[in-house]
Amino acid sequence: xxYIFKNQxxxxxxxxxxxxxxxxxxxxxGKYETGVLILNEGNFGTNDGEVYHYNPSLRALTGxxxxxxxxxxxxxxxxxxxxxxxxxxxxxxTGKIEIVNPDNFKSIGAVTGNLDQPRxxxxxxxxLFVSDYGPYDANYQxxxxxxxxISGLDGGAVKTKIEVSDKPEDLFxxxxxxxxxxxxxxxxxxxxxxxxxxxxxxxPGKPTQFLEYGGKLWVYSYQSTQVSFHAIDLGSLQAGxxxxxxxxxxxxRIALGDGGQVYVVTSxxxxxxxxxxxxISLENEQINAAWKKGTGFYGIGxxxxxxxxxxxxxxxFQGNGEVVIYQKDGTQLLSMEVGRGPSGFLFR
Amino acid sequence: xxxxxxxxxxxxxxxxxxxVSLSEIEVSAPSWEHFASGQKVISFEKRxxxxxxxxxxxxxxxxxxxxxxxxxxxxxxxxxxxxxxxxGHTAIFWNGIPLNSPSLGQSDLSLMPIQAIDQVQLQFxxxxxxxxxxxxxxxxxxxxxxxxxxxxxxxxxxxAGSYGLFHSGTSVHxxxxxxxxxxxxxxxxxxxxxxxxDLSLPGTPEKFQENAQVEQMxxxxxxxxxxGEKDLIKASFWWNQADxxxxxxxxxxxxxxxxxxxxxxxxxxxxxxxxxxxxxxxxWVQDELNFNGIDNQTSQFFLxxxxxxxxxxxxxxxxxGRATFAKGELSTYSAKDNRLETYQSALWRPKEVLSLxxxxxxxxxxxxxxxxLPSLGVDWIFWKxxxxxxxxxxxxxxxxxxxxxxxxxxxxxxxPDLLPEESLSGELGLHWTKRGFFNLxxxxxxxxxxxxxxxxxxxxxxxWSPQNIRKVTNQGLEYEGKLDWxxxxxxxxxxxxxxxxxxxxxxxxxxRPQQLPYTPRHQTNTALKAELGSIAWDFSGTWVGQRSxxxxxxxxxxPFHIWNTGISCSALKWGKVQFPIRFQILNLFNADYQVLxxxxxxxxxxQFNLSIHL
Numbered sequence: 001x002x003y004i005f006k007n008q009x010x011x012x013x014x015x016x017x018x019x020x021x022x023x024x025x026x027x028x029x030g031k032y033e034t035g036v037l038i039l040n041e042g043n044f045g046t047n048d049g050e051v052y053h054y055n056p057s058l059r060a061l062t063g064x065x066x067x068x069x070x071x072x073x074x075x076x077x078x079x080x081x082x083x084x085x086x087x088x089x090x091x092x093x094t095g096k097i098e099i100v101n102p103d104n105f106k107s108i109g110a111v112t113g114n115l116d117q118p119r120x121x122x123x124x125x126x127x128l129f130v131s132d133y134g135p136y137d138a139n140y141q142x143x144x145x146x147x148x149x150i151s152g153l154d155g156g157a158v159k160t161k162i163e164v165s166d167k168p169e170d171l172f173x174x175x176x177x178x179x180x181x182x183x184x185x186x187x188x189x190x191x192x193x194x195x196x197x198x199x200x201x202x203x204p205g206k207p208t209q210f211l212e213y214g215g216k217l218w219v220y221s222y223q224s225t226q227v228s229f230h231a232i233d234l235g236s237l238q239a240g241x242x243x244x245x246x247x248x249x250x251x252x253r254i255a256l257g258d259g260g261q262v263y264v265v266t267s268x269x270x271x272x273x274x275x276x277x278x279x280i281s282l283e284n285e286q287i288n289a290a291w292k293k294g295t296g297f298y299g300i301g302x303x304x305x306x307x308x309x310x311x312x313x314x315x316x317f318q319g320n321g322e323v324v325i326y327q328k329d330g331t332q333l334l335s336m337e338v339g340r341g342p343s344g345f346l347f348r
Numbered sequence: 349x350x351x352x353x354x355x356x357x358x359x360x361x362x363x364x365x366x367x368v369s370l371s372e373i374e375v376s377a378p379s380w381e382h383f384a385s386g387q388k389v390i391s392f393e394k395r396x397x398x399x400x401x402x403x404x405x406x407x408x409x410x411x412x413x414x415x416x417x418x419x420x421x422x423x424x425x426x427x428x429x430x431x432x433x434x435x436g437h438t439a440i441f442w443n444g445i446p447l448n449s450p451s452l453g454q455s456d457l458s459l460m461p462i463q464a465i466d467q468v469q470l471q472f473x474x475x476x477x478x479x480x481x482x483x484x485x486x487x488x489x490x491x492x493x494x495x496x497x498x499x500x501x502x503x504x505x506x507x508a509g510s511y512g513l514f515h516s517g518t519s520v521h522x523x524x525x526x527x528x529x530x531x532x533x534x535x536x537x538x539x540x541x542x543x544x545x546d547l548s549l550p551g552t553p554e555k556f557q558e559n560a561q562v563e564q565m566x567x568x569x570x571x572x573x574x575x576g577e578k579d580l581i582k583a584s585f586w587w588n589q590a591d592x593x594x595x596x597x598x599x600x601x602x603x604x605x606x607x608x609x610x611x612x613x614x615x616x617x618x619x620x621x622x623x624x625x626x627x628x629x630x631x632w633v634q635d636e637l638n639f640n641g642i643d644n645q646t647s648q649f650f651l652x653x654x655x656x657x658x659x660x661x662x663x664x665x666x667x668x669g670r671a672t673f674a675k676g677e678l679s680t681y682s683a684k685d686n687r688l689e690t691y692q693s694a695l696w697r698p699k700e701v702l703s704l705x706x707x708x709x710x711x712x713x714x715x716x717x718x719x720x721l722p723s724l725g726v727d728w729i730f731w732k733x734x735x736x737x738x739x740x741x742x743x744x745x746x747x748x749x750x751x752x753x754x755x756x757x758x759x760x761x762x763x764p765d766l767l768p769e770e771s772l773s774g775e776l777g778l779h780w781t782k783r784g785f786f787n788l789x790x791x792x793x794x795x796x797x798x799x800x801x802x803x804x805x806x807x808x809x810x811x812w813s814p815q816n817i818r819k820v821t822n823q824g825l826e827y828e829g830k831l832d833w834x835x836x837x838x839x840x841x842x843x844x845x846x847x848x849x850x851x852x853x854x855x856x857x858x859x860r861p862q863q864l865p866y867t868p869r870h871q872t873n874t875a876l877k878a879e880l881g882s883i884a885w886d887f888s889g890t891w892v893g894q895r896s897x898x899x900x901x902x903x904x905x906x907p908f909h910i911w912n913t914g915i916s917c918s919a920l921k922w923g924k925v926q927f928p929i930r931f932q933i934l935n936l937f938n939a940d941y942q943v944l945x946x947x948x949x950x951x952x953x954x955q956f957n958l959s960i961h962l
Contacts, residue, residue: 047599075548075599273808316806319899
């Protein structure tokens, strides 16, 4: 599951933790316990993915957090940041997962072997479930995609691989069910205890990300001319209600804002390459296809606490990228130079 | 018949020319250096190349010149950066024909073993008028030089070294008064299983490098034939084949495999008159590259007629042309490209101490005449005594680079509307030579350059496409010094080199331009050599300063300092058979370093070489 609900989960953990403190003692905040973690994917062939930390209150940016705290480079292409079970998982699509303490970023574990192209991660039943494209074949296709299972929350060896449909992306956990959005047009459900595939749900287009809104689980899917949100019934494991919106050239990059507003990065692609951020509503039929226009948009996030939109620009991967922060009404607040290939955010 | 090469030993900033004495008449065919007044040139001769016989052109340039070589690992892709420019801004010639791939616009220096060549010359700065396409930062000239009247000679060379290195070379050379035939064969192998610290893993454990094995072999055939009284034919053929596992960047476990095969042939005919010579050169270069089973092939044919004449006192001229027929059969497209160039050069020597050269070139490609390229240079010895001289060198020149076939035609992403990259550069150099107990040669050169329409491949959604977006200004200083003296039976030589390169990218943030990626501001080379008769010891070091891995305020890589040492004995004999030996230690202090980010480089390396000269 990408960033959207993990902060809520973390907030829940914090609340539980706060109520569990019986003696009233106060623990000092960790350096990275609040603020925004900026995921910088890095450049292909350079493996310079990294995490930056932004403190919105102080407007202070800290670069290369992983290397600074661990005295070694991250050395991978950073695909996802997952905050679960009191741990921060850094998923590298170059074949590893680093696990750090989310407060101080000190390494507490890793998965370094027997993975190919990990995309995301979720925890369930005390295990790690990692979506992985699998290896490329001779035609640069990935017919052997899987979800890898690791027995411990602090990493270790891959215990087993569960074959899933091509290009598994986001994961969502409900009870012992692990939902896997596969961009080849499927949502698959894995039983976390038996580590077996128990259900395959067909979804038109490229389902890539889960959202939780209005008390329901939705999976976001995009096609060449429209995007759609498909409700998944957590009990019957069936696809139900569908909300479709006409939106050409949508990408997998989205962020859930307030009141059912979803920000979607669109790109005309080759050869004109005109990017935009579209704003669509899950509540009504309203669409603003060009809330922001530009080139190089590579990631988007929404800070619920401050009601601000974070828009990442990879700047052609030639060097550092840029993050621009907007108020909800579209007013630009500031821009800042971040690491190479900024692609996502984790708001804490 | 006598063929003499005049060269300037060491730093090599004096003109060089092929001089052929035919019967009673001595005539000459000036080569490019003759018209390169005011430009910095460094030359490495066979004797200096011997120390690098088991190594590549990349190692030589990095350790003995101001050129920075971007190496993706030991034996992996290595590309030169002259004065802060890119690999595609360096023209590379072999016996006068361009070698750069028309699809990639550059060459891999790791695929150019020193064993295959006799002479290396480096020319610095833009020189489009004299060299043609791609000479924006500089040019590299590789030569095989014939010798005559030596009879039958044979050499065998074997090098064994750390990490499974095993290099072999054989050459057979026959020469009479009018004929010179030489054959060379080489095979270079390295398992490349060196230990390195894997920074991508917790605890940064030491590991053996995987997937980095390199095997390379080749055949070089040279023929020189003096016909009658005034004609000379030279022909050369070079086949090189390399099979490489591509060393993955730390943190990745890729298992890429690349095979390269190149065929290069040049046929060269020269007719001499009393005050002129005409030369016709035909060239063929075919490159095949197979990456993970995907084939790409390019071929180029060259037709280069040239006429040199000096009918009037103090004046020398050259007029010529070059027709290039290039063809690419790439994995995603097929394309042809024809180019026509005409050029004229004039050298005026009003006095012995002063020479001025003017070079002009006009290029035509894609049915358009563009661009026109002039260059002007001057060499002035303004202070000269019996054992000392001071010389001023200055030049201005334009350079250009036609977009490569991939730039224009790659599917998807190729951009047929690209403009040529263009440059304007100037330099001012001061050279001091002094003879005595201490022989001293020193040079200090200031250069300035502007490169416009620099082509960068940018992501356009899911597709990468080249754009003329980058503007760069470069300036810097280059110092080279050499000192030699004798102390009793010992001969000593000290060499120092330092380069300061400021290469500012005006594109990313013109108000606060930053140094280009992988372009160190500072670089030094040092060398000490002592000779006692036939025994020689050398100790050399290369220091490369901090460099960033991307544009803007990107991550900076630490400087590194590599020291090498070697000892050799050239006088070992058994009867008439000579068998010189050499032992060297590379990276003597076992420095843990990377040239490019997260690309592991080997630690201390031992190499032993035995040659047999028959």
